[in-house]
Amino acid sequence: MxxxxxxxxxxxxxxxxxxxxxxxxxxxxxxxxxxxxxxxxxxxxxxxxxxxxxxxxxxxxxxxxxxxxAPAAASVPVNATVPAIDPGAVEDLLARYPGCTTAKVKVAEPGTTIADDVARVAEVRRVMGPTAAVRVDANGLWSVEQATAALEQLAPFDLQYAEQPCRTVPELAQLRARIAGLGVPIAADESVRKASDPLAVARAGAADVLVVKAQPLGGITAARSVIAAAGLPCVVSSALDTSVGLGMGAFLAAAAMSPGYAAGLGTAVMFEGDVTADPLLPTDGRIGVRRVDVSxxxxxxxxxxxxxxxxxxxxxxxxxxxxxxxx
CATH class of the missing domain: 3.30.390.10 (Enolase-like, N-terminal domain)
Incomplete structure (x- = not known):
């Protein structure tokens, strides 16, 4: 309709x-x-x-x-999101994500170096400890060669996965084959949500994990169809939504996300304000699965x-x- x-x-x-x-x-x-x-x-x-x-x-x-x-669960686990900040600011930032045991770290930010990325990831690992799940996200900004060099240096930090290290599906497939011995799974984000065929990356064997976002895929109903057809573990993430949009993502995550992964839906922490007096902020590492009323x-x-x-x-x-x- x-x-x-x-x-x-x-x-x-x-x-x-x-x-x-x-x-x-x-x-x-x-x-x-x-x-x-x-x-x-x-x-x-x-x-x-x-x-x-x-x-x-x-x-x-x-x-x-x-x-x-209908909400399929009362709450879902979420990850902390670490922008391309100096290592000295990491501990204070992670304190805004109480109870989170997973962190997604932005890398490949224009104007920064691989050494900057390594220092940032190292500090996240130090602060969160050896049992935390640490992901990196390059937003497709590396070439295959750059991604190979970077992930060789980042692999010792025991990455849960590297999200969209390269831009295209063929590049992801090439990189995945090239770094097979590193033990770093490849996750696809832009190759799912910005693609005319969101399942192409799965059919090409170019990723180990799919990152799905409710709005860009046409909503909860359409995204659930993509997840069901992909045959790969899926992580639901936000697109820098307000708490209203995070609620949409939480409903999707509760219904369709793979066990063992935290959703990327704790991003209300990144805003100075929100549209609701009761924002979807992480508590004990989780956010509630509910519709949000605006103020x-x-x-x-x-x-x-x-x-x-x-x-x-x-x-x-x-x-x-x-x-x-x-x-």
Missing amino acids: LPDLAELLADAHVVALPMRVRFRGITTREAVVLRGPEGWTEFSPFVEYDDAEAAAWLRGAIDFGWTAH PELLARFGAPPERDAWWRARLARVHAALRAAA
């Missing part, structure tokens, strides 16, 4: 949430939260994505807001400037028109 545009806009709010540290090159996360018959939902494709790619995100928002989804006061406090509000509403209208035409 595709609601009318007027129904989508009837209770839609554009917010701009300040972030504690720079992440994915941004310091403010913009999003649209809107209310459907089943509760609040979120439309927040990154600003650089074109309308065709944003269409899946709108399908995801509609799926969550206009479809009843009118916080919507007003973090409301986007008028020109950005107009930009997002125009974008929503264009993407809705594209979905209407496709339907």
